[in-house]
Amino acid sequence: MNSSPERSAKCEVSFLVNGKEQKILAHPMERLLDVLRNALGLTGAKEGCGEGECGSCSVLLDGMLVNSCLVPVVQASGASIVTIEGISLHDLMNPLQQAFLECGGAQCGICTPGMILAAVHLLEKKPEPKLDDIREGLAGNLCRCTGYMQIFEAVAKAAQRRVAK
């Protein structure tokens, strides 16, 4: 939680965000999520719970899937961060977005950016996932709208299309 960040002095943090170098002044314990949303205007990562349960703030940090609400910004110093806004550069992006659209993987859309990043992360590790791998790979991202079935379908479809290429 962001309890009293004003107690500590601001420090300079630099990192790569979506391939672009960023230098910002922030309190070291500020949440990466707040820095992305407020300082950098990257609002694709959402706050759902603020305690790492829902995954709607998911971003990739040096290739790892993290809840940006649990990462103090100082810990991201020097890291390469990818958010939903930057993922369009990724070769998995188009197939995943397209499949989410076709299969009904996005309803209200609030979990979607995090869900897609979790799917990217999964497919990087497992290009041909079985249903159980998909279930496991997305288990840290809650969706209240879909009941997940159409999300599973979308991820499977994106994987198939990529493998078929």
Add this chain to the structure above:
Amino acid sequence: MQQHHIVGTSVPRKEGRDKVTGAARYVDDMVLPGMLHGATVRSSVPRGKIKKISFGPSVDWNEFVIVTAKDIPGKNCIALILDDQPCLASDTVNHCEEPILLLAHAERHKLRMAVDAVSIEYELLPSVHSMKESERKSTIIWGTDNTLKNYLIEKGDVDSVWKNAAHIVEGEYFTGAQEQLYIENNGVIASFEPEYGVTIWGSLQCPYYVHKALMALCGLPEDKVRVVQMETGGAFGGKEEYPSMIAGHAALLAIKSGKPVKLIYDRMEDMVATTKRHPSRTRHRTAVSKDGQILGGEIEFTIDGGAYATLSSVVLSRGTIHAGGPYYWPSVRIRTKAVATNTPPHGAFRGFGAPQSLFALERHMDRIAQVVGISPIDIRRRNFLKPGQTTTTEQTIKEDIDLDRLLDRALELSGHDAKKKRFAVENKSGKRKKGMGIAAFLHGAGFTGSGERYLNSLVGVEAGSDGVVRVLVSSAEFGQGTNTVLCQIAAEALGLPYENVAIAQPDTTVVPNSGPTVASRTAMIVGKLVQSAAQGIKKTLEKTGLLGNDFTPEQFRSACREYTATHGALKSYARYESPGDVYWDDAKYRGEAYAAFAWAVYIAEVTVDLTTYSVIVNDFVALQEIGKVLNPVLAEGQITGGVAQGIGFALYEKVVWQNGRMLNNQMTNYIMPTSVDLPPIRVFFEELGNIHGAHGAKGIGELPMDGPAPAIVNAVEDALGVGFDSIPLLPEDLFEALHDDSLEQNVSEPVRGTA
């Protein structure tokens, strides 16, 4: 038969691209220049008189904007039905977390400390924390008798049936509170300028509910309140009435400070302070013939409304009308009431009372089957409503529904009979017991009874000089597909490609009041109005000779260009007209309760693990008749999502209360289903059509919430031979019940009704 080109196809979601790229704008993504952040100081006691408010010395209060009830320019209430809920408590509080005071500051992180630095002294008053206590009336906390609302339905002469009954079967059933748990918390931004009045941007379902509430609260005329719905990250009823409260708070802070104010709840505040599904208790007493025919029954349905009336009367109404389910009752007396307790008011949540009374009924049908000695299948077959018969409100079933056939198909799709036989053998050994459970149910679409007549919805369609058509409705998109299906309907009516139709952002200065986005009414009722408004555009262009009967999109565009050059804006409106033959008596609660019902049979397969006491749903078949399926992918998504919430309602989601306050107000300890918890949810549709809906559509959004809980709990009983009548059914509940000696004895005698 009309040929459809767009309706009935799975065109992509209108706002889908923005959602999958992260570009969609939710209220928390919006920043206004000079914007402050707001916070709410809430009651820490369930009931009491406010004696003193003090502001601690640790905070420089000059930096803060402070609002109390004294700052309210208009009426201190959230205008809805009875206007009994204050916007800010002034002298007494009636539940924990009731808002008392508002703060705003430019830096959000300073607010938490400031909220903690406000201390409020109370003189405690006795409080009521259960329906039972409320009914006892030894402490009166609302009105003269703690009753927020009651209804009575009487059909036939139920008092005469008991003497002829072969069996009289009784049961009592309970459902718990449930949190909507949209992933986007409640939030709004308000601004105020004396010249333009108040503007609200928010996460909400019903722009005109907020509009009405703010006019009363701020004492402003219609044209000085503007409400804009932002992209909304899930709602499920949870953003039906509550946004009027949070919008009111932000507006008061904006009026006092002269600056825009953003008020966004975090998860803990959202869960502890906002509405949940009404807890319920249902008692059934049913007279049954020797072969399982229902002769008549008494049903008592009671819901816990919380501290203020808010929407409880309407939730109770739907629960009341659905209490008899899809069965024929020759006679019935249904007595229902909503009672007050000192908890935050319970409110709208998908299903709106029906999941509660249908859980009870579908459990009770299995109990009747046991007493009579027939199967859960046969008890349902013997009592299914048939065309020409009447419901409990004496509404004649005019559509050609064949529930027997629906049940047959669901049994086949689920492999019910073979599995049930196999499980009976396998369950004799081992610690993992399997079972099959059925629920048959119906869900009425649109507002109850005369509701749609009162709403008097208005819908507009506009064609621009560029030939782009815009649908103008206050019906909001929050995931369920409003934007998409309404655009499909307009495109179909105009014979234009789907891409040529857009939908206006709900903004009360732009869109007419098409009613609230609730009650499974949008596709059916608003959709039909969109269809006729769109046809109006076509007719206007034809009448003025600008367009022939057959035209290309290019011809439509030049016709629009010419029309707007000469006549100005090309708009067409359609207002709701009540079908002439609809009869409803509000006093007797008799007549045509709904213009259409959707019908369903759901079948659950479960495993109960007697080592961990967990219940796992292995397979779930959801078969429903919903009229015309307007968009198969979206429709399927409504069902899978509703079933998932229903599984949560049955097995996972427990609100733990202490003195009327939710204790587990975090996603860490209030558990909703994750991607590894759910079975394959297999969705099937039948399409009978419906004369009242656009292209024969009926309501669909709430239906899937009704069936999962009873189907699952029926399956648990099939697996264990022990019945459970209360949900949520968590492993600890199973453990306790199975280790309760008195219960085990009861279970060995299968007959629990009086024969």
